[in-house]
Amino acid sequence: MQIHRILIAVPQTAVAKLLRSHLQQWGYRIIEIATSRREAEELYKITQPHLTLIDLSDEHPEEGVAFARFVRSQKNVSPFIFLSYTPDRRLIELIKETLPAGFVSKPVNAQLLHASIVLALHKHAAQQPTGPALTLTRGDDTQIIPLKKILYLEADHIYVQVHTAEGKRILQRRSLTDLMDQLPAGDFVQTHRSFAVNIRLLSRWDNKFVYVGEHAVPLSRSRRKEVLAVLSGVAGSA
Incomplete structure (x- = not known):
């Protein structure tokens, strides 16, 4: 069984640690917790995660959207899931353009997050071609x-x-x-x-x-x- 690597791009340390705890219980390998966009971009390039959780903070949601665009621009694009409180219409339009694999509302329900991750990874694997x-x-x-x-x-x-x-x-x-x-x-x-x-x-x-x-x-x-x-x-x- 493949052990998937997951990157947590969440600025709030307490929230990130809680997510890490859930993910480790589910058998996922956590690469690292990134608390800034620059750190997240560096970790993504170095470690090539199978999936990324991207927080859209109330103060600076555009940072999360910008990181999602960075992920989408990479040669080997892996799925990502947004974590956010109810977004307004403008933010929804920005999110939509990045083609996320999912969206989970905060406060995060662990079971819903787990289901979203499983489905995102399965869909991504199913879409991969069998050859070049x-x-x-x-x-x-x-x-x-x-x-x-x-x-x-x-x-x-x-x-x-x-x-x-x-x-x-x-x-x-x-x-x-x-x-x-x-x-x-x-x-x-x-x-x-x-x-x-x-x-x-x-x-x-x-x-x-x-x-x-x-x-x-x-x-x-x-x-x-x-x-x-x-x-x-x-x-x-x-």
Whole structure:
């Protein structure tokens, strides 16, 4: 059984210690108690918790929201749960944008907190792909796409369209270079200044195009030699 690491980002020491006591009884491992946003960010980067409890204090709730945004910006995002008294409408809007895994009202009911943690960890684990994947975000929507389902990438000015095996086109406001940096060099190759393909899914190629199923992806003259060398190596190792 995996022992989950949980970070407590709560400025009130007494509250944090009470939460730690509950969590330890439930078998969780507590990384540390962070009493400030800076401390919480440092601990998160160093320890990579499986889940974080984030307090929204009455005095400075924006600190908790800012930390949640930091967590959401990380490459490996783990779920987090907010702890707060009844929030006003403005705070609800701020909270919503961070996509929390849950919200528990204060004073904290131990049983409800336990249930929220169990469900958040289970949902996060269920959403993880079974193989390498690319995380794509647009607004409040985050998608984790297995690499084996990405056919090719198509750049269009300041955007890139990610074409998937299901026929979806997922638009990203990022450069093709940025996306390629996150993909394994052995699986994807850039065939044109505006295109890159999943070489594991290619069906055939010639001097002008590479083909992913019925999709013909341009092969530029300047990249032809490099791409064909890569594809020949893949074919030879198959």
